[in-house]
Amino acid sequence: MYRKKQSTEDYLESILEAQKKHGSIRAVDLARFMNFSKTSVSIALKKLKEAGYVITDPKSGVIALTGEGLSLAEKTLEKHKLLTKIFIYLGIDPVEAEESACKIEHLLSDDAYA
Template structure:
């Protein structure tokens, strides 16, 4: 999956947690993307089995989509914590950098980071 697909899934996951339901317009507003761009991405994610679209336009992550979104969200939040803890950067900088790193980090490096956070967080 491409980085943009992961970003869409993560955004849908976060909006679902925050608002209870998600529509394409919510994703467009959150990401500051055009509605046609979101519509195209939703179509691809739907074709690939990551989400369904209800009759009312609600975006619903499938089991596969939820697992992928949770994984990306975990990487994002863990990397943000790690960067703040080790590099001493502010939360906004850590968030921005984590968003870039989360798509390319290896599983073994990420496991090491999670272990470090667990052992060094208070």
């Protein structure tokens, strides 16, 4: 269950970050952004669509987060940024702080974060 949650949150967070950086994105753009294969991204997007987190425009292929997907992506990104800041404050190297935050953000419940 943890791996599924982690993967879902990582993809949603990446979609949000890629959209902020590049505007509208398609699967190929997301694959490049995440440095994943197009096949892996296509499989993940199918699962995210089935879960109701994203929609894809059938003509252009542009990916959009649903309200639920956006909410989860924003929460995950907030946790990530907060944890990174805390780790840096504690004297951890910024690169290591970023990597550790990415791992730990998925373990925090909404209640623990609130």
